[in-house]
Structures are given as structure tokens and as C-alpha cells.
Amino acid sequence: MRYTGLTPMKLGKLGQAITGKEIFDLIHDDLVRVEKEIANESVAPVDVVTNIGQHLQASGGKRLRPALLLLASRLLGDGGHSAIRLGAVVEIIHTATLVHDDVIDDARTRRGRPSTNVQWGNHTSVLAGDWLYMQAFQAALRERNFHVLDLLIGLTQMMVEGELLQLERIGRIHLTEADCMELVDRKTACLFSVCAKLGALVSGADTATEERLGDYAWNLGMAFQLVDDVLDFTASEQTLGKPVGNDLREGKVTLPLVYALERASAEERCAVETILHQRSYDGVPFRQVLAMVERYDGIRRVKDRAQAFTEKARAIIGEFPESAYQRALYSITELVVERDH
Secondary structure, eight states: OOOOSOOOBOOGGGOOOBOHHHHHHHTHHHHHHHHHHHHHHTOOSSHHHHHHHHHHHHTOOOOHHHHHHHHHHHHHSOOHHHHHHHHHHHHHHHHHHHHHHHHHHTOSEETTEEOHHHHHOHHHHHHHHHHHHHHHHHHHHTTOOHHHHHHHHHHHHHHHHHHHHHHHHTTOOOOOHHHHHHHHIIIIIHHHHHHHHHHHHHTTOOHHHHHHHHHHHHHHHHHHHHHHHHHHHHSOHHHHTSOTTHHHHTTOOOHHHHHHHTTOOHHHHHHHHHHHHHTSSSSSOHHHHHHHHHHTTHHHHHHHHHHHHHHHHHHHHTTSOOOHHHHHHHHHHHHHHHOOO
16 A cells, blocks of 8 residues: 655654654554455445446545544554444545535546546446445444444534535635534544544543544544645645646635635625636636735635644644554644645
């Protein structure tokens, strides 16, 4: 397995340098087992679903969500095969959301490759996404643990509600910071939180410890999505694996733009509304929007918010006894805010 975009960092009060590669090396064997589990769970009686599953798995990804679950499990003990199985479950759920998102957004690429809706069409992709959701729950059901199902069902409802809220807000320029934070919570942070909670659960942690790890991961997820929103403006298309400026082209107003619009002139707001209406940069070039967002500190303010969430995450994980896994969870916060894709 190959992991990219992982850079060295220092750990402040923990006083030990650790790299992204070292983090993933700690759980390398477990992640290999998770990959095998994903491959096994993605085989369907209908060939096209299996083909889509293989296409998505071959596209790679950071596997940050199963890694989070595995590190939380190892921090507190050893969740054994339950941690492996649930690591596959959360990644399959994440993949299913991406399949549906690409259909809704009419996306053309995903991780630098043609999206499933481009290759197989919308109808097949929607049904394949549904199948992946159900397969993930079928795998989770083998744990025979109602708490696991409670977490996963609540998570899925949160994410679907988030997608519905986002659809309601497509094309709307009058969004607030609170509107954006609600979507960040529902789209990303809730999944990160459940990953850490499941890792704690399978290792026999008590409720208080499970909740603390969930809070750590929720803050991490908030930071992760805010950095994503920044990268949609600042990354290169080659690095990002999809077109830059894609959110606004799809009618989505994210936090960097919300902050900029607070200070924008009527003419600048009109330019943004033109893009939202046309769903393209034909009338107003992307570079003009980027210049406005940078001029009014939208990028910097969102980075500051992301940094504040990472500091909360560090404070929580810093309360746990020091170990290789605790240092890894501490270090992931740096990877999240410093990444370029």
C-alpha cells in the first residue's frame, strides 16, 4: 500500500518527531487486512456492482477513516478482527457517499480518474451506492452489537440529512458561517467521530473514553473539511485529483467565500451570483473569485478556524497516556492542516 502527501512534523510538548509514513507503518498490517476485507465485501452477485467496487478501491484514497479507527483501537488495546471489519465498514460507507455525491454533483472525475457516474451512468451508480451502504451494514451486523448499529445508523442519517441541506442551499449566496459549519459537521466531522468511537468500543473502552475519543476525532474532522474547502480554491487540479473551484461551479458557497462576501462590494457579489446562476466560469473567471477571496482574508480566516479545531483535538488526545499510538493520533492533526490534497 502506498500513502502520499505525508510530511514530517514535530510534536510540540510530546517532544518527538514523527512522520506520516511512521504513523501508517504502525498499523500497516492492519490496513492491509482492511483492504482485503473491503475487496471481499465489495463482491456482488451482479457483476457491475463488483466492477464499480473494484474501480473505487483501485482509485486509492488516504484511508484516513479506517486508520483513525485502528489507531483508536490500538491506543486502548486491540480490537482484533472487529477493528478490521469495522475499518472496512466505515470506508465502504464513505465510498458509498462519494458515489452518491458524484451523481448529485454531476462530477466528472474522482481522485484523478473518471467518476462512476461518467463510466456507468447515474442510474447504475445510485443503485451501486445503495448496495454498498447495505453491504456495509450487513458486515457491521456480524458484530452482533446494537451500539455499533446505533452509531452507524445515526451517522448515515446525519450524512444524508447533510446532503439534503446542501441541496437546499445550492445556488444561494446568502449563507452564514453557521450554515457552513453545520454542513461540515454532517458531511465529515460526524464520520470521523464515529470512526474513533468504534475503535474505542471494540477495544472495550468505557463510555466516557469513547466520547472523549469521539470529541477528538470530531474536531479533527471539522479541520479536515475546512482544509478541503480551502484546497478547492488553492490546490492545483493535478494534485487535487479534480477541478479546482469545483464547489462554486456546482453552486456551493463554502466558508472561504462566505467570509469574503462579508466584505465584498455589490459588484463582486454580483459576479459570484453570475457563477452560481451559470454554473460555470465562462462569464466570470475563477481567478477573479480567488483574488477576491484572498483579498478579503477568506483563505486565512478558514485556515485559522481549522487550526483552532486541530488545537482542540490535540488538547484532548494529549490527555491520554503517551504511547506510539497516542503520538500518531496527535500527529495526524498536523497532517490534516498541512496537506495539499
